Amino acid sequence: MQGSEAIIKALVAHGTKHVFGFPGGAVLPLYDEFLAHKEIEHILVRHEQGAAHAADAYARVSGKAGICIATSGPGATNLVTGIMTAFMDSSPVIAFAGQVPLSLIGNDAFQESDMMGITLPITKHNYQIRDQNEITAIIKNAFKVALEGRPGPVYIDLPKDIQSAEVRKEVKEIEIRGFKPVTKGHPRQIKTAAEMILNAERPVLVGGGGVLLSNASRELQKLAGILNIPVATTFMGKSCFPEAHPLALGVLGMHGRKVANYAISNADLLVVVGCRFSDRITGNIETFAEKAKIIHIDIDSAEIGKNVPVELPIVGDAKNVLQQLIETVKKVARKGETAWSKKMRRFIKECNCNIDVKGTPIDPRKLVFELQKVLKEDDIVTTGVGQQQMFAAHFIKRTKPRTIVSSGGAGTMGFGLPASIGAKVAKPESEVFNFDGDGSFAMTQQELATAKVEGIKTISVIMNNAYLGMVRQWAELFFDRRYSEVYLSRVPDFAKIAEAHGLKGMHVERPAEIGAALREAIKSDEASVLDVIVKEETNILPMFPAGGNIADMFGGCIKVKGKFF
Amino acid sequence: MIEGKKEREAKHKHIVGILVEDQPGVLAKLSGLFSRRGFNIETIIVGKTAKPGVSHIVISLLGGDRTLEQLEKQLNKLVDVIKIIDLSPERSVVREHCLVKVASNPKARADLINISKLHKTSALDIGKDYMIIEVIGKPQKIDNFLDLMRKYGIKEVSRTGINAMQRSGQNNHK
Numbered sequence: 001m002q003g004s005e006a007i008i009k010a011l012v013a014h015g016t017k018h019v020f021g022f023p024g025g026a027v028l029p030l031y032d033e034f035l036a037h038k039e040i041e042h043i044l045v046r047h048e049q050g051a052a053h054a055a056d057a058y059a060r061v062s063g064k065a066g067i068c069i070a071t072s073g074p075g076a077t078n079l080v081t082g083i084m085t086a087f088m089d090s091s092p093v094i095a096f097a098g099q100v101p102l103s104l105i106g107n108d109a110f111q112e113s114d115m116m117g118i119t120l121p122i123t124k125h126n127y128q129i130r131d132q133n134e135i136t137a138i139i140k141n142a143f144k145v146a147l148e149g150r151p152g153p154v155y156i157d158l159p160k161d162i163q164s165a166e167v168r169k170e171v172k173e174i175e176i177r178g179f180k181p182v183t184k185g186h187p188r189q190i191k192t193a194a195e196m197i198l199n200a201e202r203p204v205l206v207g208g209g210g211v212l213l214s215n216a217s218r219e220l221q222k223l224a225g226i227l228n229i230p231v232a233t234t235f236m237g238k239s240c241f242p243e244a245h246p247l248a249l250g251v252l253g254m255h256g257r258k259v260a261n262y263a264i265s266n267a268d269l270l271v272v273v274g275c276r277f278s279d280r281i282t283g284n285i286e287t288f289a290e291k292a293k294i295i296h297i298d299i300d301s302a303e304i305g306k307n308v309p310v311e312l313p314i315v316g317d318a319k320n321v322l323q324q325l326i327e328t329v330k331k332v333a334r335k336g337e338t339a340w341s342k343k344m345r346r347f348i349k350e351c352n353c354n355i356d357v358k359g360t361p362i363d364p365r366k367l368v369f370e371l372q373k374v375l376k377e378d379d380i381v382t383t384g385v386g387q388q389q390m391f392a393a394h395f396i397k398r399t400k401p402r403t404i405v406s407s408g409g410a411g412t413m414g415f416g417l418p419a420s421i422g423a424k425v426a427k428p429e430s431e432v433f434n435f436d437g438d439g440s441f442a443m444t445q446q447e448l449a450t451a452k453v454e455g456i457k458t459i460s461v462i463m464n465n466a467y468l469g470m471v472r473q474w475a476e477l478f479f480d481r482r483y484s485e486v487y488l489s490r491v492p493d494f495a496k497i498a499e500a501h502g503l504k505g506m507h508v509e510r511p512a513e514i515g516a517a518l519r520e521a522i523k524s525d526e527a528s529v530l531d532v533i534v535k536e537e538t539n540i541l542p543m544f545p546a547g548g549n550i551a552d553m554f555g556g557c558i559k560v561k562g563k564f565f
Numbered sequence: 566m567i568e569g570k571k572e573r574e575a576k577h578k579h580i581v582g583i584l585v586e587d588q589p590g591v592l593a594k595l596s597g598l599f600s601r602r603g604f605n606i607e608t609i610i611v612g613k614t615a616k617p618g619v620s621h622i623v624i625s626l627l628g629g630d631r632t633l634e635q636l637e638k639q640l641n642k643l644v645d646v647i648k649i650i651d652l653s654p655e656r657s658v659v660r661e662h663c664l665v666k667v668a669s670n671p672k673a674r675a676d677l678i679n680i681s682k683l684h685k686t687s688a689l690d691i692g693k694d695y696m697i698i699e700v701i702g703k704p705q706k707i708d709n710f711l712d713l714m715r716k717y718g719i720k721e722v723s724r725t726g727i728n729a730m731q732r733s734g735q736n737n738h739k
Contacts, residue, residue, distance in 0.1 A: 120594060305631070
């Protein structure tokens with residue numbers, strides 16, 4: 001058996017059904033082997049960044065590892081943005097790239113780049129396979145490291161000669177001494193947490209991306225239900241708690257819902273699950289949840305106390321810890337309505353403003369409104385990065401876990417389209433919508449070729465405001481409307497771009513056309529692009545500025561100021 | 566300069582032992598972590614342990630307690646890190662090794678040899694206008710000795726950085 005066969009066998013052994021990749025000189029032996037192994041479907045992208053994003057979204061939707069492959073040098077460096085995106089959002093991606101033969105490493109050979117050095121700060125771990133006999137064991141460990149504990153990307157460097165070398169003494173197992181994630185919460189901490197929760201008058205649960213990663217949505221709902229506690233989610237945690245639930249506060253943070261941010265500001269206890277307290281969540285750390293004690297549940301102990309001091313840390317897997325908490329509080333009491341929960345239920349209703357905004361040019365909220373109407377609960381929404389992403393965060397309601405996929409921590413423009421491809425491959429029975437911006441979409445639009453040729457149906461809905469909308473918004477609000485290099489001039493014509501790929505492209509300029517265009521796209525068997533012309537200068541509000549207080553949001557429809565309790 | 570929270574903390578010296586996989590690139594992983602998270606490492610030494618495949622790293626750094634806690638947690642996340650050992654001076658034996666090249670003409674030579682003997686250091690090499698002296702001890706002892714040498718004229722100093730070992734336990738062999 002050659003090294004390349006060992007690689008594919010190891011992938012198959014770990015349940016890999018799809019890989020996203022782009023071949024090249026240094027991975028030729030591996031690609032040659034794909035011809036003999038039909039157990040794995042290879043999806044040929046048009047740029048390696050697309051492969052990494054697709055693998056990332058595949059992982060986020062399925063919970064399994066997402067695999068991408070590139071050649072050495074520029075192929076590998078093109079993966080970097082995608083690996084970093086996966087790293088920031090704790091997504092289990094395993095990225096393979098070819099490398100020059102072992103004997104040439106360090107000689108500045110053709111298409112050589114030090115990927116071990118480059119991926120060092122953006123992976124959970126990386127491996128360079130220097131002995132073909134270790135391929136099986138290293139890939140096994142890569143899956144373990146990527147998926148267990150706090151998930152994250154793993155990079156594997158594959159020197160070309162290793163791929164074609166004969167595996168004679170296969171090493172099946174290499175012990176990883178330094179990797180033993182804690183999964184259960186400490187019983188004493190659980191007991192204390194239960195007491196704190198039962199004694200709190202104004203508790204709020206906060207679900208982060210960790211709730212989705214550990215598949216703990218049901219447990220979170222159960223705990224909220226037993227104790228009547230309102231639940232906010234971070235943007236990364238969006239969809240971990242059904243947003244139509246009467247206790248759902250929605251997304252908190254910079255562009256979150258006021259009701260969520262105000263609840264945090266007035267709470268006396270926060271139970272925060274699987275969240276790293278990013279600056280986009282907390283705003284000014286000094287005033288963040290200043291009246292509240294914080295219980296922080298996270299599988300990564302390094303996140304606890306990193307940004308925000310907490311009263312009670314619980315290290316463990318969200319699902320296990322929430323189960324333990326439910327067991328403990330269940331014995332004591334169910335909690336009926338409290339003054340706090342009643343008040344919150346009322347505010348949650350009031351905070352649902354009308355987004356059926358009439359008029360031409362189209363208001364972005366109207367676009368969200370129409371999209372929401374056709375969205376089924378199993379459908380998946382991916383997004384680009386910018387205003388359109390925050391419109392999605394704020395207004396689109398998701399009720400099932402893992403049904404929204406977006407680049408949160410990294411904020412990677414161009415994520416939407418390749419992510420929609422990865423999501424569709426992971427869940428072909430669901431409709432996948434890429435809610436994108438004109439700036440973002442243009443960054444990876446070449447992946448329309450992937451969608452066409454591989455027959456992957458996704459629907460790109462481009463909120464086209466002709467601007468780099470979010471940068472423009474900040475320039476308007478914080479730089480006296482001095483617009484520097486933010487106007488994109490409505491170039492290119494995205495409908496024609498779609499048509500050039502043999503796909504359906506539609507122009508939408510009037511509110512009444514949105515619904516029909518969406519329905520046509522849904523009916524079609526192929527990918528399509530809706531170029532929706534929206535108002536050029538609209539802001540996504542409410543918001544608080546970077547480093548501002550979360551209780552001091554401006555804009556949006558609840559008129560009451562932050563401290564309305 | 567804008568002060569970060571690390572600068573505002575009350576700082577003191579910490580010594581941390583790290584057992585790592587003896588693999589290529591491990592030191593790069595560690596030093597990359599130190600620089601990107603802004604940990605200011607004063608000294609670092611690396612060597613073998615009694616167990617094949619396991620290397621021992623000792624670092625000393627100046628920082629507050631929160632910084633130290635973050636450092637230990639972040640180090641623990643590295644897959645190649647097997648174990649973190651607290652080597653605070655109260656519970657450890659702490660030593661450093663230093664080579665110092667001092668200017669010495671025949672007149673000063675006797676003097677230097679006497680001082681050297683008194684401080685239990687060894688003269689390793691004697692040339693016509695210099696002398697290389699080896700000092701082993703606590704970092705403070707080395708500082709003091711170097712102070713004494715100053716008036717003769719220090720030409721070169723090479724210190725290993727702090728090495729330390731816990732007074733109890735058998736961390737290296739677990």
